[in-house]
Amino acid sequence: MPLQDLPAELRPREKLLARGPAALADAELLALLLRTGTAGQGVLEMAQALLARFGGLAGLLQASLADLKAVKGLGGSAKRAELAAVLEIARRSMAQQLAERPLFDSPAAVKDYVRLQLGSLAHEVFAVMFLDVRHHLLCMEEMFRGTLSQATVYPREVVKRALALNAAAVVLVHNHPSGHADPSRADEVLTQHLASALKLVDVRVLDHLVVGQGQVVSFAERGLL
Structure with missing residues (x-):
């Protein structure tokens, strides 16, 4: 009507x-x-x-x-x-809110934000949320795209960017275009590799979020970090 x-x-x-x-x-x-x-x-x-x-x-x-x-x-x-x-x-509104208060004051908002950023992509993307000492969001940047593995995600690039932004911590984020958000064994190995590299420059990996179809899985919540 x-x-x-x-x-x-x-x-x-x-x-x-x-x-x-x-x-x-x-x-x-x-x-x-x-x-x-x-x-x-x-x-x-x-x-x-x-x-x-x-x-x-x-x-x-x-x-x-x-x-x-x-x-x-x-x-x-x-x-x-x-x-x-x-x-x-x-x-942009959600990004502004995350920049104005500690990221983990609202885990649901963080998941909504990364879902908005990566949830509709048909290709795999690895991004990093760079945080200041109060865990406020400095920015979220796409670092790599394509089929992700330890060989294609370069820790030195993440370390360089973290130092350039004077970041104190990061949240790693990537999507699974297949729609399934469960982390793979390769995702776990990659996370450990990046955490070790960032630890050398005193930058903590607080979480790794995997974005699937309508779902975001947190490594921290699953005890994988």
């Missing part, structure tokens, strides 16, 4: 203005961003279909521009650009 055919109190914009954003369902919030639907599909139906396709708002936040382009009704650049901008705002 077109939004204009709904009673005024049920239209997302009017509902938000009258009752606040928390009163809106996920599909209603998304419909406000999309503004219009497609031929034969109202904007609310389009929003519901998008959420179903990506597994809710969390999945949508991980969508890439290519993922969005493949959706019927998002072929035009305007809607895709607006959605991509909102997703990037969410990522």
